[in-house]
Amino acid sequence: MIDKIKERIAEAEAFKAHTKEEIEAFRIKFLGKKGLLNDYFAEFKNVPNDQKKEFGQIINKLKSTAEDKVSALKEELESKEEVKGMYGDLSRPGEPVAIGARHPISLVKNQIIDIFSRIGFNVSEGPEIEDDWHNFTALNLPEYHPARDMQDTFFIQTDPDILLRTHTSSVQVRYMENNKPPIRTISPGRVYRNEAISSRSHCFFHQVEGLYIDKDVSFADLKQTLQYFTTEMFGKSKIRLRPSYFPFTEPSAEVDVYWGLETEIDHRITKGTGWLEIMGCGMVDPNVLENCGIDSKVYSGFAFGMGIDRIAMLLHQIGDIRLLSENDVRFLEQFKSAL
Ligand code: PHE
Numbered sequence: 001m002i003d004k005i006k007e008r009i010a011e012a013e014a015f016k017a018h019t020k021e022e023i024e025a026f027r028i029k030f031l032g033k034k035g036l037l038n039d040y041f042a043e044f045k046n047v048p049n050d051q052k053k054e055f056g057q058i059i060n061k062l063k064s065t066a067e068d069k070v071s072a073l074k075e076e077l078e079s080k081e082e083v084k085g086m087y088g089d090l091s092r093p094g095e096p097v098a099i100g101a102r103h104p105i106s107l108v109k110n111q112i113i114d115i116f117s118r119i120g121f122n123v124s125e126g127p128e129i130e131d132d133w134h135n136f137t138a139l140n141l142p143e144y145h146p147a148r149d150m151q152d153t154f155f156i157q158t159d160p161d162i163l164l165r166t167h168t169s170s171v172q173v174r175y176m177e178n179n180k181p182p183i184r185t186i187s188p189g190r191v192y193r194n195e196a197i198s199s200r201s202h203c204f205f206h207q208v209e210g211l212y213i214d215k216d217v218s219f220a221d222l223k224q225t226l227q228y229f230t231t232e233m234f235g236k237s238k239i240r241l242r243p244s245y246f247p248f249t250e251p252s253a254e255v256d257v258y259w260g261l262e263t264e265i266d267h268r269i270t271k272g273t274g275w276l277e278i279m280g281c282g283m284v285d286p287n288v289l290e291n292c293g294i295d296s297k298v299y300s301g302f303a304f305g306m307g308i309d310r311i312a313m314l315l316h317q318i319g320d321i322r323l324l325s326e327n328d329v330r331f332l333e334q335f336k337s338a339l
Contacts, residue, residue, distance in 0.1 A: 213301030249282025
């Protein structure tokens with residue numbers, strides 16, 4: 001009999017349960033009114049006196065083992081349920097994560113950076129709140145120079161020397177002041193001009209300007225670089241340079257890409273000419289090099305600048321520049337599939 005009870009103790013110790021029902025069945029079997037323990041207790045009076053002590057101890061052991069088991073299993077199950085309550089059904093498939101989209105300005109900016117970094121240009125950035133020197137004077141636009149009117153400027157009211165940069169050429173000035181040639185850098189960033197807001201123009205927009213300074217840099221290098229860019233960016237390699245004027249470059253040119261006249265859209269965006277103006281460029285004026293501490297007898301270079309917003313509008317057929325800064329998710333969501 002005692003061996004039998006020992007087996008029951010081992011059985012109780014080894015018992016495992018995953019549900020309330022299993023634990024309850026175990027409890028009834030061992031501790032219930034008609035359970036094993038009561039049977040053994042009933043048996044007690046038939047046990048010979050000399051064995052009563054041992055028998056008593058062993059059934060008490062069985063009782064405490066079974067009771068401990070039931071409370072341990074219950075506790076375990078409850079703690080699992082708590083975790084479940086906290087996280088819901090852990091076996092349920094995951095919630096889809098809402099994936100955002102890159103802003104079209106960032107998409108185009110990154111594309112431009114990519115293209116120029118492949119030919120050795122690094123990226124430089126500078127402050128949006130600039131001083132007169134970096135935005136104008138160093139760039140060959142002294143005070144009262146009429147060309148300052150080309151870019152209507154926002155001044156910081158209390159100090160006429162401090163303004164919102166009108167182009168990222170200011171970053172190029174800073175870069176030249178702090179680095180020795182050879183220089184190959186592009187400067188992306190936001191710029192500000194005091195212009196009436198319409199579907200075609202805004203009081204802030206984005207530019208990427210490029211600067212290349214070394215010995216013997218020629219206009220041919222400039223044209224080659226731009227042609228490489230338009231081929232990579234638009235898949236169009238036919239360009240033309242129209243004479244133009246910028247105070248900081250001499251000679252200066254406006255760059256047109258031959259877009260073609262294949263579709264109705266081509267006709268509309270090129271006004272029926274097939275040509276599209278995409279940026280300004282030129283050979284850096286020797287005065288600018290000298291202003292920035294670079295010897296213009298030894299070094300020469302070229303610079304170019306383009307508007308990211310216009311290019312984004314062109315590539316993604318966005319009809320109104322204001323969409324780019326309104327943060328309307330219905331608009332922004334449409335760029336999910338673009339890289
Ligand atoms: N800074 C000029 C602008 O904002 C663009 C430009 C840059 C032109 C470099 C020539 C050379 O319009």
